[in-house]
Amino acid sequence: MAPINRPEKARTSTFLPAGHDHIQCxxxxxxxxxxxxxxxxxRLTPLRREVLELIWQNHRPVKAYDLLDRLKVNHPGAVPTTVYRALDFLLEHDLVHRLQSLNAFIGCGTPGDPHRGQFLICRQCGTVAELQNTDLHQQITEQAAGLGFQVDNETIEIFGACADCQRT
Amino acid sequence: MAPINRPEKARTSTFLPAGHDHIQCxxxxxxxxxxxxxxxxxRLTPLRREVLELIWQNHRPVKAYDLLDRLKVNHPGAVPTTVYRALDFLLEHDLVHRLQSLNAFIGCGTPGDPHRGQFLICRQCGTVAELQNTDLHQQITEQAAGLGFQVDNETIEIFGACADCQRT
DNA sequence: AAGTATAACGTTATAATGTTACGTTTTTCT
DNA sequence: AGAAAAACGTAACATTATAACGTTATACTT
Structure with missing residues (x-):
């Protein structure tokens, strides 16, 4: 399936600007x-909504079992299945991403957009920025096509040091 | 750390040519x-060598516990630590790659080369091709740099259908 | 509005993946 | 030969994820 290729410039959703109002975000x-x-x-049921809310408490990836612990506060009966089912739903509808290198999850800021999964992950502070680099996507798709390979999903996870953490 | 940027063309190590002599490979x-x-x-000790040999039995990723089962044939005392220690060694010295999306491992054909980790993975037959796309790497590094982000490691795992599997 | 199909969720158990801690053996280096 | 470091053995355990089956809630049809 050829990807949608919108003529947009590379953009990023975070790293967070200085005055980031996270409540609002x-x-x-x-x-x-x-x-x-x-x-x-x-249906974004109360349970699913609550899990999504927990995921969005910050811009760092969350692990399923941490999510579970936090969910238990309001939901004493919660068990792994509870969380994983909610996560499956959220993933399927592109409301969250899974970071494979971390076995962790993070909210997706642009649910409607073509959904790729290009991330910059700061090793030190754990903050994640989602990229939407069309050129990158296209280049991959093209090289793959040259090898007769038809892309249906891409996982790009780049580790390193964000600007803030380089200074320290 | 700026990457080595050799002026090579994009290449790939597999998908396997028709007459692939795997014993030789x-x-x-x-x-x-x-x-x-x-x-x-x-030191590539006998144990490490044996694990590497098992990994190289084909061009599909292997899971640690499968490796363990196979290792037990000659090595009845093997336990998870046995395998994971060998894998840690092999990873550290760039003799194998870890595929994050699969929790699996695959041999690296070009141990000496600058080591990135760009893979095409066929969902159907499981065969993996390792890419060495310098442009891709550079583009990522540049965009990251534009955001003040200093890359130290990249994970690129592309899923899809290889040429053979598309025909069926 | 009642009946039925489907989706969501509860519950229990268990599978799969990966690590820690500590002791022993082997290898290397002086 | 003796000391230091690396590799390996062993047991326990931590983390991550799924399977199987029953119940409840929601949506859909008539």
Whole structure:
């Protein structure tokens, strides 16, 4: 399946600008998720919503069992299945990403957009930036095509030091 | 750390040409590993060598516990630590790669080369091709640099259908 | 509105993956 | 030969993820 190729410039959703209002950011993410679910005609149930809310508490990846611990506060009966089922739903509808290198999850800021999965991950502070680099995507797709390989999913996870952490 | 940027064209190590002589391929890989270890002045012990040999039995990723089962044939005392220690060694010396999306391992055909980790993975037959796409690497490094991010490691794992599997 | 199909969730058990800690053996280096 | 370092043995355990099956809630049809 050839990818959508919008003529946009490379952009990034984080690293966070100085005055980042996260309360607002989280609220906005949940609103976007609700809209996306309406469009997709699927149900963002209270449980799923709560998991998504927990994921959006910051811009660092969360592990499933941490999520579980946090979920238990309001949801004493929660067990691994509870979390993994919610995560499966959120992944399927592109509301969160899975970071394979970390076995962890992070909210997706742009649920409607073509969904790739290009991440910069700071080893030190753990902050993750999601890239939307169309050129990169296209270059990969083209090289693959040259080898007769038809791409259906890409995982790009780049580790290193973010600007803040380099200074320290 | 700025990457080595050799003016090479994009290349790939597999998908396998029609008449691929795997016995020869495996032997060659082990020879290369031995040489690399000599250069690095580290020891490719019988255990490590045996694990590497098992990994090179084909061009599909192997899971650690599968490796363990296979290792037990000649090595009844083997336990997870046995395998993971060998894998740690092999990874550290760039003799194998870890595929994060699969929790699996695969031999590296070019131990001496600058070591990135760009893979095409066929969902159907499981065959993996390692790419050495310098442009891709450079593009990532540059975009990251533009965000003040200093790359130290990249994981690129592309899933899809290889040429053979598309035909079926 | 009742009946039925489907989706979501609860519950228990277990599988798969990976690590820690500590002791012993082997190799290397002086 | 003796000391230091590396490799390996062994047991326990931590983390991550899924399977199987039953119940409850929601949506869909008539």
């Amino acid at each position: 989280q609220r906005q993410a949940l609103r976007a998720a609700e809209q996306q679910c309406q469009l997709d005609k699927v | 495996q032997r060659q890989a082990l020879r290369a590993a031995e040489q690399q270890c000599q250069l690095d002045k580290v």
